[in-house]
Amino acid sequence: PSDSSDDEYSDSSDEEWLPENTRNIGDTDDEGDADSQDAESQDDEGQDDEGQDADGGQHDEGAEENVHMVPAQRNVHKGHTCTQPQPIDFFRYLFPLDLIDVIVHNTNMYALQKGKENLAVTSEEMQIFLGINMVMGYIRYPRTRMYWSSEEGLRLGIIADAMSVNRYEQILRHLHFVDNYTHQPANTDRLFKLAPVLNTLQKTFLMAANPEEFQSIDEQIIPFKGQLSIKQYIPKKPKPWGVKVWVRAGSSGYMYKFEIYQGSAIRGQSSSLGMAGDVVMRLCDDIKHKNHKVFFDNFFCSIPLLEALKDLGIYGTGTCRTNRLKGASQKLKSEKQLKKEGRGACSVVSTNSNITVTRWLDSSVIHMASTCAGQSPEDTAQRWLKKEQAKISVQRPYSVALYNQHMGGVDLVDQCVAMYPHRRRNKRWYIRVFFHFLDVTVVNAWRLYLMSGLEKMNLLIFKASVARRPSGAPPPAKCRAVTKVPSEVRFSAGNHWPELTQVKNANRCHNAACTRKTKYICMQCHVALCPGCFANFHNIESDT
Incomplete structure (x- = not known):
């Protein structure tokens, strides 16, 4: 109404x-x-x-030309010289690193207030986190954890190799943009939880381009x-x-x-x-x-x-x-x-x-x-x-x-955002609004890229390029070490007895037919093994 x-x-x-x-x-x-x-x-x-x-239309003499600012040619990443601006440069021009540092600070502050003292998110981690959410916009799975699935046909390496699912959920759970304790009761602004993000994007959107006629x-x-x-x-x-x-x-x-x-x-x-x-x-x-x-x-x-x-x-x-x-x-x-x-x-x-x-x-x-x-x-x-x-x-x-x-013009913005949107459900409204404006920032960066006269690139390729290396060269993936017991040790006669360890977290049972976790290990094989799985694990016929 x-x-x-x-x-x-x-x-x-x-x-x-x-x-x-x-x-x-x-x-x-x-x-x-x-x-x-x-x-x-x-x-x-x-x-x-x-x-x-x-593209057509008239032009009045007093109206400003549609001149868009192009990020200067510079060293985009440490040790990597770029001859011309890349998609990530246009995105960073609208979504600067200073804003990411603010988000990192307030996320760590909120985690500390909630009793999570060891979250310690870094700027590089936050950029990888944002890149993962961009990828989730154009490669959609029914559930978030499927990107880290152990099934070879489901696991998405560009996400699973960049960050573990537990770390991703920790950052998402504590993602914050302001310190809640700085909010004054007299402040009637209902958007205070997003104020730093909205204010920064409002400035960069206007600064990046001269207004069209x-x-x-x-x-x-x-x-x-x-x-x-x-x-x-x-x-x-x-x-x-x-x-x-x-x-x-x-x-x-x-x-x-x-x-x-x-x-x-x-x-x-x-x-x-x-x-x-x-x-x-x-x-x-x-x-x-x-x-x-x-x-x-x-x-x-x-x-x-x-x-x-x-x-x-x-x-x-x-x-x-x-x-x-x-x-x-x-x-x-x-x-x-x-x-x-x-x-x-x-x-x-x-x-x-x-x-x-x-x-x-x-x-x-x-x-x-x-x-x-x-x-x-x-x-x-x-x-x-x-x-x-x-x-x-x-x-x-x-x-x-x-x-x-x-x-x-506004319908065109909506159309581009709706092509590859971030639609992950979240009960916190400010998270939903933040990811919407993250999608808008990618669309605006793509528009600047097209208007800069560089080689044509569609929105999907542009977004994939921004998401692929949000923090330069991503750190190598931390893969879990898998212990494989040699056959001559596993099936030989010896001291194959269960031993209860004092580890804090239980480990996955090495018996292929078992999906449980246990704190028991085999004294000779030195791998986690449920007491009820010893006979099956050490039987050479079950291995074939």
């Missing part, structure tokens, strides 16, 4: 709306690419519109069904339960800024723009007066919001609900008139401040409000008619084509 009140947007206004018959709003933007899909018809519910990733704002959901005060239910999402995140992303699919929704009690009093309008203003506070174009759906869009963005030098475009059109609704052609003219008919009005509202008839009526695009130049879109079983060409306003071309 929407937190913003539509009553804030009056349907009456003293603003003079003029029919768009003498204006040419689109003259300055006459090179828009019309190859993307059209906007879906929307009613008063907040259904998201999906766009497509496109075309960007979109939409909501994202982090799936979680456990107990959590900020959990939301959005029925039209594939995963309806979870943590809601407001996201600003470029049309390329790079996430620039995000804000986790903490509920109405935390945000305080909303401005005259409403809750949704305030979200847009906060997400756009770093791109003022740079001629950027921002797109959003009808959950956010309103005429006052477009005016506020224009005062900051930001051009806005979005689908708009009928009760937010102020006085434009009376000036536009009615729905009956548009239906008489046929599919593709539209009506446009604008103000002296160059805010244009377009009412367009597709399968149903939609409203598009914009400060940078209007009706012309029109193009045609293909539509499929079920009754006639044929395609028809429909006239489409320029504002709709521009919206469809650049609105899908």
